[in-house]
Amino acid sequence: MGLDRTEFRALFERQRQPLHRFLARLTGNAADADDLLQEAFATVWRKRELYAGRGSPDGFLRQTAYRLFLNQWKRAARRRELAPPPGPEPTAPPAGTELADEEARRFLLSQVRKALADLPESSREAFLMFRFDGLTAREIAEATGTPVKTVETRVRRATLALAEALARYRHLQAG
Amino acid sequence: MHHHDEPEPDADDALPEGLLEAIRAVTEGELPSAELAAALAAIEAAGAVALLEAYRDVHAATSLLAGPASECAVTLADVERATSARRPLRRLWGLRSVRVAAALLVVAGVAAAVWPHDVVPTVALAFAEETARVSPEAAAAERSAALLAEYQPVRDGEPQWIDDPARARDVAAVTGRRVLLFAQHPQCPWCQELRGKTFHDAGVQARLERFVPLMVDVTRIPEGEAVAYLAKGWPYFAALDAAGDELAALPGPASSTQEFTGRLDRTLGKVAPDAAGEREWGPVRASAQRLRAAAALAEGDDLAGAERELRELVAADGDGAFGAAARTRLAELGNEALAVVRDAERKASTDVSGALALLEAAVRRFAGTSWGRDLDAVRSAVEEHGRFPRLVFPVSGDDGHAGDRK
Numbered sequence: 001m002g003l004d005r006t007e008f009r010a011l012f013e014r015q016r017q018p019l020h021r022f023l024a025r026l027t028g029n030a031a032d033a034d035d036l037l038q039e040a041f042a043t044v045w046r047k048r049e050l051y052a053g054r055g056s057p058d059g060f061l062r063q064t065a066y067r068l069f070l071n072q073w074k075r076a077a078r079r080r081e082l083a084p085p086p087g088p089e090p091t092a093p094p095a096g097t098e099l100a101d102e103e104a105r106r107f108l109l110s111q112v113r114k115a116l117a118d119l120p121e122s123s124r125e126a127f128l129m130f131r132f133d134g135l136t137a138r139e140i141a142e143a144t145g146t147p148v149k150t151v152e153t154r155v156r157r158a159t160l161a162l163a164e165a166l167a168r169y170r171h172l173q174a175g
Numbered sequence: 176m177h178h179h180d181e182p183e184p185d186a187d188d189a190l191p192e193g194l195l196e197a198i199r200a201v202t203e204g205e206l207p208s209a210e211l212a213a214a215l216a217a218i219e220a221a222g223a224v225a226l227l228e229a230y231r232d233v234h235a236a237t238s239l240l241a242g243p244a245s246e247c248a249v250t251l252a253d254v255e256r257a258t259s260a261r262r263p264l265r266r267l268w269g270l271r272s273v274r275v276a277a278a279l280l281v282v283a284g285v286a287a288a289v290w291p292h293d294v295v296p297t298v299a300l301a302f303a304e305e306t307a308r309v310s311p312e313a314a315a316a317e318r319s320a321a322l323l324a325e326y327q328p329v330r331d332g333e334p335q336w337i338d339d340p341a342r343a344r345d346v347a348a349v350t351g352r353r354v355l356l357f358a359q360h361p362q363c364p365w366c367q368e369l370r371g372k373t374f375h376d377a378g379v380q381a382r383l384e385r386f387v388p389l390m391v392d393v394t395r396i397p398e399g400e401a402v403a404y405l406a407k408g409w410p411y412f413a414a415l416d417a418a419g420d421e422l423a424a425l426p427g428p429a430s431s432t433q434e435f436t437g438r439l440d441r442t443l444g445k446v447a448p449d450a451a452g453e454r455e456w457g458p459v460r461a462s463a464q465r466l467r468a469a470a471a472l473a474e475g476d477d478l479a480g481a482e483r484e485l486r487e488l489v490a491a492d493g494d495g496a497f498g499a500a501a502r503t504r505l506a507e508l509g510n511e512a513l514a515v516v517r518d519a520e521r522k523a524s525t526d527v528s529g530a531l532a533l534l535e536a537a538v539r540r541f542a543g544t545s546w547g548r549d550l551d552a553v554r555s556a557v558e559e560h561g562r563f564p565r566l567v568f569p570v571s572g573d574d575g576h577a578g579d580r581k
Contacts, residue, residue, distance in 0.1 A: 009251060012251050012254060013251070016247050016249070017246075017247055019247075020245065020246075020247035020249075021245075024245050030245035030246075030247075030248070033245070033247070034247060034248045034249050037247060037249050038249045038253055038254055038257055039257075041249075041254040041257070042254065042257040045254075105239065108236065108239060109239045109240070112236050112237055112239055112240060113240070116237075130195065130199065131199075131233075131234070131237060132237075132240075136193075136195075136196050137192070137195055137196070138192075148192070149189060152189075152190050152192075152194075152195055155195055156190065156195065156226060159226065159229050159230050159233050160226070160229050162229075162233040162236070162237070163228075163229035163230075163232045163233050164229075166232065166233065166236045167232065169236070170232060
């Protein structure tokens with residue numbers, strides 16, 4: 001059983017914003033996210049017969065969007081060879097500094113990004129989907145075509161690695 | 176599925192399904208107290224308290240990354256336009272890049288339509304390549320034109336014997352007559368009597384004019400041929416066709432002019448009973464003169480004069496040998512002009528000014544002719560548009576001037 005137009009519209013209304021967030025985080029900008037989102041919905045509609053009996057339409061949509069991201073955007077992004085962020089690396093503020101301090105906040109943000117960048121790519125993506133898109137391990141597995149247990153391992157390992165990397169800056173986080 | 180970039184989880188690492196989600200729910204504080212207690216119990220039972228602590232720290236740190244959520248700009252209408260199942264093209268049209276490309280194509284098309292360099296002019300040529308087939312009659316006319324331009328079988332009471340068998344055969348082909356062969360020896364008394372008396376008889380001359388008179392001096396021909404005549408004796412008379420084949424032999428020496436006249440009549444009755452196919456000597460002479468005049472004019476580069484003579488010859492002798500010869504010459508001139516056009520066409524692809532030079536020279540050479548007008552039309556088109564025109568050849572086939580393409 002495929003997806004009819006009414007169900008498709010409901011899927012769009014339900015997933016429009018979450019999927020946009022998901023794609024914006026993957027691509028790093030809203031415009032690319034919009035393009036991928038439109039293409040993802042169009043692909044889901046074209047392949048609606050394939051969806052029949054394969055999990056939720058939401059999962060099918062995320063899986064489609066993620067594959068499009070891998071196939072199109074990521075390949076192009078690799079060619080662009082993203083340059084490192086401009087400006088000097090922020091230096092660590094002295095112990096006891098509050099998070100309200102803008103300088104401390106920027107420093108912590110740079111360390112979070114660095115810690116994320118140090119993760120294996122598959123773990124980073126699984127963790128970010130879990131953390132920011134509110135997806136379950138099963139949903140991530142569905143979207144990325146990965147076994148659930150592998151996703152759980154990736155999220156767990158990413159969590160432990162990030163915690164270890166960021167432990168020394170715990171004092172910068174607002175209490 | 177390509178998920179082998181990470182080792183499969185160790186058995187020791189395995190978490191009960193749903194435990195990660197429970198850790199996240201506890202951390203985000205979104206559980207009612209009863210469920211929170213059950214979740215914490217499950218976490219503790221799985222020995223994942225350290226993981227819960229780690230996730231809390233990481234959750235707090237990464238909350239900095241969340242930032243303000245961007246708004247999705249895609250509407251349902253956008254998606255539906257892109258997903259129109261009935262018209263796949265509409266889906267393409269929904270993409271802005273496709274619309275921009277289409278607009279550029281339209282602009283390019285309009286530019287191509289109005290840009291003068293892209294206009295291919297068309298020039299109709301009234302002449303076209305024609306196989307310059309030379310019929311046997313036309314060839315015979317060409318070969319005998321010089322002789323026939325001045326020829327009369329009997330002039331001033333004297334028979335004008337042709338002494339070249341090949342030429343006599345050509346004249347026979349052109350005039351539709353039989354050849355009368357008179358093989359003679361200078362010292363033969365009968366031959367001397369015929370030359371001195373019989374051939375001056377008006378009745379005999381009238382009959383000679385129906386033939387193409389050929390006199391062969393057996394002392395002036397190759398020995399092998401002379402032997403053949405020796406076997407037949409001389410004088411020897413025979414009627415031949417235009418191919419030189421003997422149709423009838425006249426019996427030996429006649430005892431009188433009347434007897435000779437009677438033999439000519441019987442031979443004519445036998446080999447040419449109907450004079451309808453025989454062309455009058457006067458018009459044949461006029462046609463030969465015209466063909467020679469056309470040749471002389473062409474040699475003097477007066478192609479306009481040559482064309483005029485040839486066309487008049489075609490009009491006067493449409494179905495005759497000289498008319499055929501004139502058509503052949505017109506076709507040759509047309510082909511010469513067309514060859515220039517073709518050369519110019521080839522040259523124009525790399526050298527427009529070189530092509531123009533070729534055409535200008537040809538326009539001068541063919542000035543005043545029908546081909547000259549066509550050449551000038553092509554030249555003007557090349558000059559005006561800077562490129563070679565498309566050529567059109569109307570098929571109207573008349574006298575070699577038009578494209579009778581077969």
